Amino acid sequence: MPELKREEILSINQKGWNEVASIFYGETALPKYGPLASTENELNLIQNLDDKRVLELGCGSGHTLAYLWEKMNASELWGLDFSEEQIRFAKEFLDKKSIPAKLFIASMDENPGIPEDCFDLVMSIYSLGWTPDLPHTLALVYSYLKPGGIFIFSWEHPVYQCLDYNVNIGKYVFERSYLEEGPTLKSSWKGVEIVINHRKLSTYINAVIQSGLVIENVIESEPNFSLALEQDFSPDRWYSIPQAQLMPTTFIVKAYKPK
Numbered sequence: 001m002p003e004l005k006r007e008e009i010l011s012i013n014q015k016g017w018n019e020v021a022s023i024f025y026g027e028t029a030l031p032k033y034g035p036l037a038s039t040e041n042e043l044n045l046i047q048n049l050d051d052k053r054v055l056e057l058g059c060g061s062g063h064t065l066a067y068l069w070e071k072m073n074a075s076e077l078w079g080l081d082f083s084e085e086q087i088r089f090a091k092e093f094l095d096k097k098s099i100p101a102k103l104f105i106a107s108m109d110e111n112p113g114i115p116e117d118c119f120d121l122v123m124s125i126y127s128l129g130w131t132p133d134l135p136h137t138l139a140l141v142y143s144y145l146k147p148g149g150i151f152i153f154s155w156e157h158p159v160y161q162c163l164d165y166n167v168n169i170g171k172y173v174f175e176r177s178y179l180e181e182g183p184t185l186k187s188s189w190k191g192v193e194i195v196i197n198h199r200k201l202s203t204y205i206n207a208v209i210q211s212g213l214v215i216e217n218v219i220e221s222e223p224n225f226s227l228a229l230e231q232d233f234s235p236d237r238w239y240s241i242p243q244a245q246l247m248p249t250t251f252i253v254k255a256y257k258p259k
Contacts, residue, residue, distance in 0.1 A: 004183045006132045009195045010107055012185070013130060014082050016192040021061070021085035023190060028126040029063035031071075033154040034250025035239035036228060037221035045152055045217070045254050049074040052120035055144055056080070057108040057137070057153075058127020062090030062101070068123070069099050077101040078119070080108060082130070109133035109140070116143045124153035126250075129197055132183070134204070138211035145257040151213055154252045157220065158201050163247060165236045172235075172246060201251060213255040220248040 004012075031040040040046060049072040056065055059079030068074040077094075079101055081087050087105050094101050106112035108124070108131045122141050131137040141151050164175040181203065183195045208215055223244035235242040239249055 004185065004195060006109075009132045009183055009197075010082065012193055012195050014084075016189070016194040017083035018085040019192045020190045021083055021089060025061045025089060026063045027060075029060065030067040030123075030125060032125075032227070033252050034126055034156065034221065036223050036232060036241060036244045037154070037248070037250035038219065038224055038252070039227075042224075043219065043252070045252070046072055046121065046150075048072065049121065051075050053118055054078065054121045054123065055114065055119045057122065057124040057141070058082075058130060059090055059103065060086050060125075060127070062093040062099075062103075064123060064125050065090070065101055066094060066097055066099055068121075070097075074121075078103075078114065080104045080106055080112065080114070081127075082107045107132065109137040111140055111143075114140075114144055117146055119144050120146060120149050122149070122151045124155075126154055126156065128153045128204075129155045129199070132197065134197075134199065134207045135210065138207050138213070142211045142213055142257060145213075147257055147259040149257050151208075151255045151257070152253070154250055155204070157248045157251050158199060158204075160243070160247045160249050161196075161198065163243060165240075165243065167236060170235075172243060204251075204253070208253060208255050212257070214258055215253060215255045217252075217254040219252040221250045221252065222248070 053076040054074045055078040059081050065077045104112040162174050162178050163172045166173045186194050233241050
C-alpha cells in the first residue's frame with residue numbers, strides 16, 4: 001500500500017472522529033490520564049493554576065478544560081481539536097458551565113492563531129498520538145510555552161498496542177512488531193476508517209528532548225483498580241485489568257521549557 005501523506009491522514013481521521021465523537025464524550029479526561037491508569041489525584045503533576053494560562057491539544061469534549069478551571073483555578077483556557085464535532089461538544093459543555101475558552105478547529109501540528117511564549121501549561125490527554133507530525137507538534141508546544149512553562153501529555157503505551165488476547169489459546173500474544181513505526185490504515189476502528197500512527201516510546205521521548213523541552217518525569221502507570229468496572233476484568237476487552245497487569249495501558253510525560 002502506498003505511504004499515506006499528511007493530508008490523507010488528516011482527512012481520514014477528521015472524518016472518522018466526527019463520526020465517533022459521541023462515543024468518547026467525557027472519556028479519558030482529567031483527573032484521568034488514561035484507561036485504568038494513575039490519576040492526577042494520585043500523581044499531583046499539576047500545581048495550582050491561579051492566574052495561569054492553559055492550552056490543551058486535542059481538547060475533545062472539553063472535560064479536561066473544565067477540570068483545570070474548576071479544580072485547578074486556571075485563569076484562561078485555550079483548546080484545539082481537529083474534529084469539528086469534538087469542538088462543538090466542547091463549546092456546548094463549557095457554555096453550560098459558563099466557562100470561557102478560546103477553541104480552535106485544527107490539527108495540533110499547525111498553529112491556527114495561538115500566541116507564542118504565552119502559556120504556563122500545555123496539556124494533551126490521550127491525544128498526542130493522533131498528530132501526523134510529532135516533531136513539528138512538539139516544536140509548536142515549545143513555542144507556546146512561557147520560559148518555565150510545563151508540558152504534560154499522556155498516551156496509550158506503544159507496547160500495549162501490540163498485545164492482543166487470543167481466545168483460542170487463552171493467552172496474550174504480540175499481534176505486530178513493536179519496532180514497526182508509521183501510519184496504518186484501519187478499515188473499521190469503532191466502526192469507522194481511521195489511521196493509527198505507530199511510534200515507539202523512545203520516539204516520543206526523543207522528540208520531546210529534541211524540541212528543547214526538558215523531561216522531568218516519565219510514568220508508566222500501574223493498573224488502577226479503583227477505576228475498574230466488573231467488565232474490565234475480562235481479558236478479551238481492549239483495556240482490561242489482566243492486560244494492564246502485563247503492560248501499562250498508559251505512559252505520562254511531564255516536561256518544561258527552560259527559563
